Amino acid sequence: MAPNPSRKRQSRRGAAQSGMSLSMENGIHYHLPETVSEAVGLLARHGAAARALAGGTDLVPALKLGILGARHLVSLRRVPGLRDIALDGDRDVVIGALATLRAVATSPLVEHACAALAEAAGRTGSPLLRNRGTLGGNVCLDTRCWYFNQSEAWRASRDRCQKAGGARCHVNERENRCVALFSADTPAALMVAGARVELAGPSGMRWIGIEALYSGEGRAPLALAPGEIVTRIRIPKPLAGWRTAYVKHAVRESIDFPILGVAAGVELAPDGTIHAARVAVTGARSAPVRLPEVENAVGGRRLADVGDGDLARIATRALGPLFLSDAVPHKRLLAGLMTVDALARAAGEDSGRRRS
Amino acid sequence: MKRLIQLTVNGQAHDLVVTPVGTLLDVLRDDLGLTGAKRGCDLGACGACTVILDGRPVNSCLTLAVEADGSDVATIEGVAAPGRLHPVQEAFAVHGAVQCGFCTPGMVLVTKSLLDECPEPEDRQIREALSGNLCRCTGYVKVLDAVRAAARRLRAREGVR
Known part of the structure; x- marks a missing residue:
């Protein structure tokens, strides 16, 4: 049984002292493995009932709201080496999944390899959250929805939604398909960087491109095999002339998930011609997404030769239908403007433009 | 368990x-x-x-x-011996940066942590450091005044030593 938040008001101590019911407290098991193989063994053994625990800044609220859907927490904090940020030879930057967002945001290695990643990490949550929250946790952030990330009492007022195991989606009623939003900041930057992630599972290690990590499904946003966890993230050495930027718009700049986040990377010739570009958006769908239409539109041209208005329209069109926004037309407009801003900042042509 | x-x-x-x-x-x-x-x-x-x-x-x-x-x-x-105030606490009191006081312990700890690491913060850094601490009473102007004053005070104290 999930917790009933109203009990917290009735009793200051006892069962509800942490905002969780007794049944919840008794039902949760905590595991503290010392190696990756021990961790993935535990995760595989308990299957859907287990969840890996990194910084906990997303997991603990889910636990308190009774939406975690797991009874076994497998802490990764004792597993050695997962906090390191290091150069692999003189080439790629390899970041352990448990490196804090603060460590990523302030790392000179990350700044040099992908400025957009340092920026996205530095704009995730608040400084307090970044001191606990990790890059791996952010990359594996669960999708969110108005009808899901709510207290038990709130959710009890209607049918369980699909993400909570029910039959209906209360947002996308027409298609009846869960459209919970993926709202982590760093994956957009990682897509632009061409990052790869190391997955450890019961059958060993494998590396995949960051884009392959995401299923696109609101219900289960990560395309992980049973027992698999993200252990490391690799940022390839940037090409000469490669520059990146991340632009974020949130209700409260200081703390919120993005309404939209746009990362852009451009390979710039000395005369300002963009040889190649990458653009990725977070906060729009159930996964972070690349916008190839925009990338193709700027490739081989100078940004000034592509009209801002045209570019914004291409970005808006590329985004497709949007859900879970107070004002969908506004968000569509925003996506266009932010794409232009992100590309302009990456290309160093942002003077006189918004800095958000 | x-x-x-x-x-x-x-x-x-x-x-x-x-x-x-x-x-x-x-x-x-x-x-x-x-x-x-x-x-x-x-x-x-x-x-x-x-x-x-x-x-x-x-x-x-x-x-x-x-x-x-x-x-x-x-x-x-x-942060201070019983009955005493840390310079950051004193600055919050002197500058009226406390109203209901609910957010104050968090703000004081964040400020102390900031000034331990960066004794001469720019306003930008103070705002950034405090951006995870909400106050629903006073607004933040007096809090900023208090943090600036605490920074000056702590630097002066360091200088004396």
């Missing part, structure tokens, strides 16, 4: 029995009687529960106590 953990809180070691889902905030307030860290939103958005965990300010409401095993915790109760 309950677990035994060890925490050093304000310099004093404690052995504690905790449940897997108990937070550091629960342990501080309910087991150790240290009620300076407040339960505000309980979801990591307000910063009222801020404590310094192994040298860095964090939301204690989002930190599972089992995850803090072996850590060093500093709370508002430990």
Whole structure:
């Protein structure tokens, strides 16, 4: 049984002292493995009932709201080496999944390899959250929805939604398909960087491109095999002339998930011609997404030769239908403007433009 | 299943029995009687529960106590000797940066942590450091005044030594 938040008001101590019911407290098991193989063994053994625990800044609220859907927490904090940020030879930057967002945001290695990643990490949550929250946790952030990330009492007022195991989606009623939003900041930057992630599972290690990590499904946003966890993230050495930027718009700049986040990377010739570009958006769908239409539109041209208005329209069109926004037309407009801003900042042509 | 953990809180070691889902905030307030860290939103958005965990300010409401095993915790109760005020606390009082006081312990700890690391912060850095701590009474102007004053005061004190 999930917790009933109203009990917290009735009793200051006892069962509800942490905002969780007794049944919840008794039902949760905590595991503290010392190696990756021990961790993935535990995760595989308990299957859907287990969840890996990194910084906990997303997991603990889910636990308190009774939406975690797991009874076994497998802490990764004792597993050695997962906090390191290091150069692999003189080439790629390899970041352990448990490196804090603060460590990523302030790392000179990350700044040099992908400025957009340092920026996205530095704009995730608040400084307090970044001191606990990790890059791996952010990359594996669960999708969110108005009808899901709510207290038990709130959710009890209607049918369980699909993400909570029910039959209906209360947002996308027409298609009846869960459209919970993926709202982590760093994956957009990682897509632009061409990052790869190391997955450890019961059958060993494998590396995949960051884009392959995401299923696109609101219900289960990560395309992980049973027992698999993200252990490391690799940022390839940037090409000469490669520059990146991340632009974020949130209700409260200081703390919120993005309404939209746009990362852009451009390979710039000395005369300002963009040889190649990458653009990725977070906060729009159930996964972070690349916008190839925009990338193709700027490739081989100078940004000034592509009209801002045209570019914004291409970005808006590329985004497709949007859900879970107070004002969908506004968000569509925003996506266009932010794409232009992100590309302009990456290309160093942002003077006189918004800095958000 | 309950677990035994060890925490050093304000310099004093404690052995504690905790449940897997108990937070550091629960342990501080309910087991150790240290009620300076407040339960505000309980979801990591307000910063009222801020404590310094192994040298860095964090939301204690989002930190599972089992995850803090072996850590060093500093709370508002430990920033000054009993009956005395830390220069940051004094600056908050003098500059009227306290109204209801609910956010104040968190703000003081974040400020102390900022000034320990960066004795001469620019306004931009002060705003950034405090951006995870919400105040619903005074607004933030007097808080900024207090942080600037505390920085001056601490620098002057360092200079005297």
